[in-house]
Amino acid sequence: MRPLLLALLLIVCVNAGFSDFKDKVKDFFSGVKIGERAKKALEKLKKVFNVTKLLHVKEKLNKVKAKLLTKLVMPKEVQEALKEKLKSLIHRKKDKVSPNGDTIDEINQKHGLQDVMFQGDIILNDQQTQEVIEDVEEQVSGNRTKRQAFVDRYYPQTTWQQGVNYFFDSSVGYTLRRIFKKGAEEWSKNTCIDFRENSTAQDRIRIFVEDGCWSYVGRLGGQQDLSLGEGCDAVSIAAHELGHAIGLYHTQSRYDRDRYITLYAQNVKPDWLDQFAKQSMATNNNYGITYDFGGIMHYGATSATGNGEPTMVPSDTKYIETLGSPFVSFYELDMVNKHYKCHDKCHPSRSAKCKMDGFPHPRDCTRCICPSGYGGRLCDERPSGCGRVLMATGEYQTLTDVIGDRSAGTRAREDFKLCNYWIEAPQGSRIEVKVVSFTAGVANDGCPYAGVEIKTHRDHKLTGYRLCAPEDAGVTFISHSHIVPIITYNRMYETKTVLQYRIVGGGTRVTGIRPNPTTASPNCYDSYRCSALEKIGICTSPSFSESLKKTLCPKLCGYCR
Structure with missing residues (x-):
């Protein structure tokens, strides 16, 4: 969410075979490789960015690098625990589906943007950069300011309390416009945030096609950009970048991240280590909401890998494929609703009494927003449609x-x-x-x-x-x-x-x-042909119409109530 960032987290491993990584870190901090790559990428983006300003941001971040090294050593016991955890991982072949890259970091890497963007797909402004530096100073010194976490000195100005205004640049075609609107709907349909196409509003987002997928974080004031370049034409990517625009940072940058995932720094490309920036407790309030591996703002387990192996290993290793989700999670919706005070729209005495820990919908307090896998007005039913x-x-x-x-x-x-x-x-x-x-x-x-x-x-x-x-x-x-x-x-x-x-x-x-919806109604019967139809997948096949499923196999397909 709208955290003040803590620092470029580098885990410098000097023991147990990690010495080669130490050399890579030295290269990273030399600044030479970063400067060359960043300038080359920025050369392509001169019409979009103030190049001098962006390089100045990089220089400011590099000035705190020496102080970071004093804090970023992986304890030996952590190394040993990581080794044991890796033994339980199943080796899975990763498929290359899209020639442009299957994830945001892969897409942006192709364009050389890893040296330009913060955490892979974020542009920082001057205020946010200064906050990074202040947080580094605080972490090293141990002194904390009185800044509030998340609801910081700029809140609520950094939120879109009157709704998000956006407009499309001429570079955006019809298909990408439709995809962006679907990405916006992923947030609007379960929050109180409205998205309006308005090219003349004082505060607005320009959607355009430039190299890579990226955004600024929160409402900056005036016009700000959001890029959906080649390969970024997916609803999930649009929703992810919009997540940044409404104030979200990456899940893996939470201050409590290390309780839930372990960074395997030896596998990380040195010039992508800033992707794993972490906040401190003083600058990150998650409204008491727990860490969710399946949020759309979490990067994948092999993000920024230099050798194809995981860079992030979840505490529960069975979650490793879940990192990098294409869906907005229930906990993310809860967090955004709290941050935008959407929950205040539903008075408890006049709102739905939600089951399964759902919460009243801010656009209709008589129904609930439900965790995945649960549906109905009160979250006490199987979601309607396909399945049983x-x-x-x-x-x-x-x-x-x-x-x-x-x-x-x-x-x-x-x-x-x-x-x-x-x-x-x-x-x-x-x-x-x-x-x-x-x-x-x-x-x-x-x-x-x-x-x-x-x-x-x-x-x-x-x-x-x-x-x-x-x-x-x-x-x-x-x-x-x-x-x-x-x-x-x-x-x-x-x-x-x-x-x-x-x-x-x-x-x-x-x-x-x-009660079990397949047996709740005594007048709901399946046709004798259902046993045969089940073998050919009547309930899940698009070849059978909804009405035919209800007529022939209502119990089997979960239509009985």
């Missing part, structure tokens, strides 16, 4: 899901197709879910093209584990409760997910959930 409720027993049963659009070919589509399943068991039971197989060809950080999300946590609000690699076969999860939401999604060709599930023991009782 499955009843677990003590024996393994199989869930086979085929989702996508073969007719669209292998070019990534703008929109995801999603299916929501609930695996249920008697209250007090726990459920085991085992991955049998997943289609090859779409494995990438965050599973941005297709994947399956499995929610087995005690905290319903957390993003579940996302998987999208065939190497995940055999990975097993045990739930904390008797309900496990399963979400499959796809925006490229067609993918098949095969899971097995069964009851394995006692678990946490989940209250407030409506």
